[in-house]
Amino acid sequence: MHVLERLKAAGLGVAFAAAVAFQAYKVADSWGAGHGLFGAAVAVVVCVLALVRQAGVLWTAVAGLTVAALAVLATRFVPLPAEPSPATSLALAVLVGAAVRTLPVRAAAAVAAAGLAVVAGGFLADPGSAVPALSALAWLAAVLLGLAPRLLAARRHAAAERVRQAERLELARELHDVVAHHITSIVLQAQAAQLVTAKHPDKTPASLAGIESAGAAALTATRRVVGLLRDAAPAGEGHERLGELIEGFEGQGRRAYLRMEAEPSGWPPEVSSTVYRIVREALTNVARHAPQARAVTVGITEDGAAVTVAVEDDAPQASGRRYRRAGYGLIGMRERLEALGGTLAAGPRPGSGWSVHAVIPTGGQR
Numbered sequence: 001m002h003v004l005e006r007l008k009a010a011g012l013g014v015a016f017a018a019a020v021a022f023q024a025y026k027v028a029d030s031w032g033a034g035h036g037l038f039g040a041a042v043a044v045v046v047c048v049l050a051l052v053r054q055a056g057v058l059w060t061a062v063a064g065l066t067v068a069a070l071a072v073l074a075t076r077f078v079p080l081p082a083e084p085s086p087a088t089s090l091a092l093a094v095l096v097g098a099a100v101r102t103l104p105v106r107a108a109a110a111v112a113a114a115g116l117a118v119v120a121g122g123f124l125a126d127p128g129s130a131v132p133a134l135s136a137l138a139w140l141a142a143v144l145l146g147l148a149p150r151l152l153a154a155r156r157h158a159a160a161e162r163v164r165q166a167e168r169l170e171l172a173r174e175l176h177d178v179v180a181h182h183i184t185s186i187v188l189q190a191q192a193a194q195l196v197t198a199k200h201p202d203k204t205p206a207s208l209a210g211i212e213s214a215g216a217a218a219l220t221a222t223r224r225v226v227g228l229l230r231d232a233a234p235a236g237e238g239h240e241r242l243g244e245l246i247e248g249f250e251g252q253g254r255r256a257y258l259r260m261e262a263e264p265s266g267w268p269p270e271v272s273s274t275v276y277r278i279v280r281e282a283l284t285n286v287a288r289h290a291p292q293a294r295a296v297t298v299g300i301t302e303d304g305a306a307v308t309v310a311v312e313d314d315a316p317q318a319s320g321r322r323y324r325r326a327g328y329g330l331i332g333m334r335e336r337l338e339a340l341g342g343t344l345a346a347g348p349r350p351g352s353g354w355s356v357h358a359v360i361p362t363g364g365q366r
Contacts, residue, residue: 009051012094016047019087027081038080042071043087050091053098058107061095065114068092072121082131084122089135092118093142100146108146115139163332186215238272239264239300242279246298249283255295256283262302271360274336275300275309278344281333282311282356290315290354302362306342309358316352333358 024040046064053060071083084092092115099111119139122132189211246256264272279298286293293315301308334344342360349355 013047013051016043016050016087016091019090020044020047023085023087031081038071038074039083039085039088042067042083043085043091046084046088046091046095050094053095057095057098057102058111061099061111062114064092064095065111065118068118069121072118072125075125082122082126082129084118084135085131086134089131089138092135093138095142096139097142097146100143101150108150112143112146115142160331163335166332186211238269238276239267240272241276242298242300245276245280245283249287249296252291253294254287257295257297259297259299262300262307264300267307267362270340271307271362274340274360275307277336278309278333278356278358279311281330285330285356286311286313286315286354292316293353304362306362307360309360310355312349312353312355314353330356 020040020043023043027039045067049060049064049067068084068088071085071088074080075083096111096115100108102108103111116139119132119135122129122135126132193211242258242260246258249256264275267275282298283296286296290313293313296311296313299308299310299312301310330344330346337344337358337360340360342358345355345357347355
C-alpha cells in the first residue's frame with residue numbers, strides 16, 4: 001500500500017472511531033449507557049469491513065450490508081435505537097461507494113439496491129426517527145460519488161477506443177499506397193526479367209531471385225500493416241518532412257534541434273511515417289502542455305535492427321506533469337508501436353522537462 005493510501009485509510013479510521021464514539025455518547029445521554037452497546041458493536045464491525053474493503057470489495061460490501069440488515073431486523077423486536085446508526089451508515093456508504101465505483105455493472109447495481117433496501121428497512125422499523133433519513137442521505141452520496149469516477153473512466157475508455165479505431169480506419173485509407181508500391185516493384189522486375197531472359201538466359205536465376213526478394217518484402221510490409229491494423233502517417237508525411245515539422249514548431253521563444261544519426265532512405269514506409277507521427281505528436285504536446293519549454297531536442301538514431309526516436313524538452317516539472325492529462329495522441333502512437341513490435345515510453349526527465357522515447361523495429365529491411 002502506498003503512503004497516500006495508508007494516510008487515507010488512517011484518516012478514515014479516525015473518522016469511523018469519532019463517529020462511533022459520538023454515537024455512543026449521544027445514545028447514552030438519551031437512552032442510557034447500556035442501550036448504546038449494540039449499535040456501537042454493529043458500527044465497529046461494519047467500519048472494520050469498510051477499512052479492509054481492498055481485500056475484496058464485493059464480499060466486504062455484502063458482509064456489511066448483511067450485518068446492518070440483521071441490526072435493523074433486531075430493532076423491530078427489541079427496544080433499541082434505530083438502525084442503521086449514523087456510524088454504521090457512514091461505513092456502509094464507503095462500502096457501497098467502493099462497490100459502485102469498481103465492481104461490474106450487475107454486481108454494483110445489486111450492492112446499491114441492497115443498500116437502498118437496508119435504508120428502507122430502517123424507515124419501516126422506526127418511521128418517526130431521523131436516523132433513517134441520515135442513512136438515506138449517506139446512501140445517495142455513496143452512489144453519486146461512486147458513479148462519478150466510474151462514468152469518467154468510461155468516457156476516457158471510450159475516447160481511447162475512438163483513437164484506436166481512428167488508427168485502424170487510417171489503415172484502410174493508406175493500405176492501397178503501401179501495397180501498390182510493392183506490387184509495382186514486383187511487376188517491374190518481372191517485366192525486366194522477361195527481357196533479360198530473352199537475351200541472356202543465364203541471368204534468369206538472378207532475375208527470379210530479385211522478384212522473390214521483392215515479393216518477400218511486399219509480404220512483410222503487408223503483414224505488418226494489415227495484420228496489425230496500423231499504418232503510418234498519411235501519404236507524404238515521412239522522414240522527408242521532419243525539417244518542415246521542426247520549422248513549423250519553432251516560434252514564440254521556442255527552438256527545436258534535430259539530430260539525425262540514421263540513414264532513413266532504407267526504412268520501410270511504415271517506419272518512416274511512424275517516425276514522423278511520433279515526432280509530430282511529441283512536439284504538439286510540448287506546444288499545448290508545456291508553454292514554458294524553450295528548447296526541444298529531437299534525436300533519431302539507428303542500430304540496424306531498430307530506429308530510436310527521443311524527443312526531450314526543458315520545461316519545468318510542474319508543466320511537464322500535465323502531460324498525464326494530455327490528449328489521446330500518445331495512445332494511438334503506443335498502440336501502433338506495440339503492434340509493430342516496438343515500444344513507447346513517456347515521462348518526466350530527472351530535474352526538469354519531459355521525454356518521449358520510441359523504439360521502432362525496421363524488420364531487417366535495409
